[in-house]
Amino acid sequence: MDKLIFLLLIILTVISFPLAKKFIHPGNLVKIASDNKIAYVLPLDEAETVTVKGAAGDSVIEIKNRKVRMKESPCPNKLCVRQGWIESGAIVCVPNRVVVTISNDENNGQYDAVSR
Amino acid sequence: MTKRTDNFHIALLSAYAVGLHGIEALIPTPVPWLRIGLANIITLTTLLLYGFRAGMTVTLIRIFLGSFLRGTFLGPAFVLSLGGGVSSTIIMWLAHILFKRLLSPIGLSLLGAVTHNIAQLFLAYLFFVRRPEAIIIISPVILLLGTITGVFNGMITGLIMKRVTESGRQKTADF
Numbered sequence: 302m303d304k305l306i307f308l309l310l311i312i313l314t315v316i317s318f319p320l321a322k323k324f325i326h327p328g329n330l331v332k333i334a335s336d337n338k339i340a341y342v343l344p345l346d347e348a349e350t351v352t353v354k355g356a357a358g359d360s361v362i363e364i365k366n367r368k369v370r371m372k373e374s375p376c377p378n379k380l381c382v383r384q385g386w387i388e389s390g391a392i393v394c395v396p397n398r399v400v401v402t403i404s405n406d407e408n409n410g411q412y413d414a415v416s417r
Numbered sequence: 418m419t420k421r422t423d424n425f426h427i428a429l430l431s432a433y434a435v436g437l438h439g440i441e442a443l444i445p446t447p448v449p450w451l452r453i454g455l456a457n458i459i460t461l462t463t464l465l466l467y468g469f470r471a472g473m474t475v476t477l478i479r480i481f482l483g484s485f486l487r488g489t490f491l492g493p494a495f496v497l498s499l500g501g502g503v504s505s506t507i508i509m510w511l512a513h514i515l516f517k518r519l520l521s522p523i524g525l526s527l528l529g530a531v532t533h534n535i536a537q538l539f540l541a542y543l544f545f546v547r548r549p550e551a552i553i554i555i556s557p558v559i560l561l562l563g564t565i566t567g568v569f570n571g572m573i574t575g576l577i578m579k580r581v582t583e584s585g586r587q588k589t590a591d592f
Contacts (some may be wrong), residue, residue: 302516302519302520302524303520303521303523303524303527306520306524306527306528307523307524307527307564307568310527310531310560310563310564310567311564313560314557314560314561314564317556317557317560318557320553320557321553321554321556321557324550324553324554334548337546337547337548377487377488377489377494378494390554391548391550391551391554391555393541393546393548393551393555395493395494395497395541395545395546396492396493396494398545398546400546400548400551402548402550402551404550
């Protein structure tokens with residue numbers, strides 16, 4: 302029974318990796334959302350540093366060499382900052398409610414405005 | 418065994434849980450989301466030795482005291498901790514009474530870890546980040562880490578249970 306649960310979890314994990322990969326677009330847009338609202342959409346190939354107001358304070362996000370990182374964050378654990386540079390996927394800062402995702406141009410219609 | 422020594426043991430176990438919870442926050446981890454969940458060793462041990470009420474008491478004391486000490490009371494970390502802790506305690510107890518002989522502490526700990534993770538992902542989605550793709554992207558990693566830490570904590574709980582039952586329940590306080 303123990304082994305069954307273990308095996309089930311391993312299988313679930315193995316299956317979930319490629320599934321999740323489908324959601325990671327090798328995109329070229331950096332979307333920064335604060336409190337579920339898109340604050341910035343920036344091109345990944347241009348170096349830039351922006352400041353976003355979150356629930357707890359200002360998060361600083363840096364884009365450089367086709368990579369993104371959370372440079373500064375007011376959250377207590379700094380997990381988002383420790384995640385470092387990412388090329389794809391997302392940085393989620395729960396305490397400050399700031400989410401940085403890298404994706405491509407698809408589904409542009411759902412945003413009210415794009416600032417570059 | 419009198420009720421008073423039981424209460425004393427539960428208070429002591431709660432203190433262990435708060436202590437482990439605090440120590441764990443100081444351990445640097447390679448992956449930011451990795452939490453070993455050492456306090457779950459205490460929760461599971463309490464469940465197995467003293468039953469559901471005691472286990473839930475230890476979990477709640479750990480979460481409330483832990484959040485007071487870290488200053489996260491009623492914040493996002495507290496909500497995630499409470500949801501994960503309460504749901505995993507319930508699931509571990511249900512699995513324990515439903516499959517009494519079939520599950521060792523390792524199986525119970527695995528179920529607890531996975532429940533904890535799923536509850537936290539769900540709560541994070543519900544209250545803090547309404548971005549399904551962000552939750553889906555981190556799910557596999559969290560699931561994998563939960564499986565590893567679940568086995569680890571279960572093995573330690575098994576060792577504790579072995580020692581405790583060998584030397585009699587009175588010695589609980591000594592491990």
